[in-house]
Amino acid sequence: MKHKTIEIFLFIDALGWKIVTDHQFLTGLLPFRKKTGMQFGYSSSAIPTILSGRTPAEHGHLGLFRFAPEASPFKTLSRLAFLFTPAAFWDRGRVRHHLSLLLKKYYGFTGYFQLYRMPLWKLKFMDYCEKQDLFTARGMAPVANLHDTLTARGVKFHISDWHLSDKENYLAAEKAIENGKNFLFVYTASLDGLLHDRVGDFQVVRRKLDEIRQQVESLYQKAEKHAEKVHFTIISDHGMTPLAGTVDVMGAMAESGLVFGKDYGACYDSTMARFYYLTEKAAQVIPRVMQSFPGRFLSKEEEIRYGIYRADRIFGDSIFLLDAGIQIVPSDMGGKPLNGMHGFIPENEHSFAAALSNEALPEKLEQVADYFDLMIERAEQL
Ligand SMILES: [Zn+2]
Numbered sequence: 001m002k003h004k005t006i007e008i009f010l011f012i013d014a015l016g017w018k019i020v021t022d023h024q025f026l027t028g029l030l031p032f033r034k035k036t037g038m039q040f041g042y043s044s045s046a047i048p049t050i051l052s053g054r055t056p057a058e059h060g061h062l063g064l065f066r067f068a069p070e071a072s073p074f075k076t077l078s079r080l081a082f083l084f085t086p087a088a089f090w091d092r093g094r095v096r097h098h099l100s101l102l103l104k105k106y107y108g109f110t111g112y113f114q115l116y117r118m119p120l121w122k123l124k125f126m127d128y129c130e131k132q133d134l135f136t137a138r139g140m141a142p143v144a145n146l147h148d149t150l151t152a153r154g155v156k157f158h159i160s161d162w163h164l165s166d167k168e169n170y171l172a173a174e175k176a177i178e179n180g181k182n183f184l185f186v187y188t189a190s191l192d193g194l195l196h197d198r199v200g201d202f203q204v205v206r207r208k209l210d211e212i213r214q215q216v217e218s219l220y221q222k223a224e225k226h227a228e229k230v231h232f233t234i235i236s237d238h239g240m241t242p243l244a245g246t247v248d249v250m251g252a253m254a255e256s257g258l259v260f261g262k263d264y265g266a267c268y269d270s271t272m273a274r275f276y277y278l279t280e281k282a283a284q285v286i287p288r289v290m291q292s293f294p295g296r297f298l299s300k301e302e303e304i305r306y307g308i309y310r311a312d313r314i315f316g317d318s319i320f321l322l323d324a325g326i327q328i329v330p331s332d333m334g335g336k337p338l339n340g341m342h343g344f345i346p347e348n349e350h351s352f353a354a355a356l357s358n359e360a361l362p363e364k365l366e367q368v369a370d371y372f373d374l375m376i377e378r379a380e381q382l
Helices: 017-022 043-052 075-079 093-107 120-125 146-152 166-178 190-198 202-224 249-254 280-290 300-305 368-380
Strands: 003-012 032-036 065-067 126-128 157-159 183-188 227-235 245-247 264-268 272-277 295-297 318-322 326-328 353-357
Touching: 003 202, 003 368, 017 032, 017 202, 017 353, 032 368, 043 146, 043 368, 065 264, 065 272, 075 120, 120 126, 146 157, 146 368, 157 166, 166 183, 166 202, 183 368, 190 202, 202 227, 227 368, 249 264, 249 280, 272 280, 280 295, 280 318, 318 326, 353 368
Parallel strands: 003 183, 003 227, 157 183, 245 326
Antiparallel strands: 032 353, 065 126, 227 353, 264 272, 272 318, 295 318
């Protein structure tokens, strides 16, 4: 039996509007195209926004870590930090990757968990946002996610397992179609990894987009065999801004005379420093220290506009955003700059996300946060 319609939403991490237009990506198959405003932050805030239609202010995910000593699950581990010597060994990428896997298992986290470069002694001050698998049933409770919403509506759906490779996820999607599913949310992340390294290499990016085009066409053709009509929509979360320089914010803070955990708390993402003021002195000194860096503190109005304003200030008392292209190095995320990074100001030309479809896209689709309503509206028409 053929479905009337199969609805496919393909998520491609970091497929920004700039790259889509520079490469005229899939203009023939997907002629309805919209430049969409990215969700402020990086994937850790964009993915929960896409999966729920809520902003970080509502779902509570901005960076992966937040300064919250009272809520930290890592207190014991941090006390044992002295055992992890020499530091140079435990700071190695592969070692930290394995340690992350071990901790993920130990704490029973089902979400995406990586320590990145967060020092072990600092962990006791930190809470981690993505403890749950956001993609599965009740993964964002009490907020309803895509899985919950489609289930409640009785949709025959398939949502990718984000642990799998892109290739595996395309295969799983084809299998789901064979098994009678007619709503698919397919997750792919390998373009993001490539662009962090090769954003400036036009030919390399072109080859990768060609590979994606073939995967899209193959999935499309598969769906065509099982439905009278295929609605195919590609959505992304943000673009990729080329490296323009680095700044040593952590170094400057170490020399500020303020004590971490006593005077202030901070989370250093690649593109922003989020400060928590624990003393009056910190509230005076930190803005002075940051004056010398290329960037600025977000105003309350901007935080509201970007969907990240919270009265409880769990994302930080003040957020310093670096100018587009300037990376904080070292940060909690890494010790070296990457050739491309996301998470700068949404108005930067490299920041914009994209929605591409073979069906007309609604006027009201303007931001990453609007994808969710589109997905649900389309699912309700099946
Ligand atoms: Zn990335």
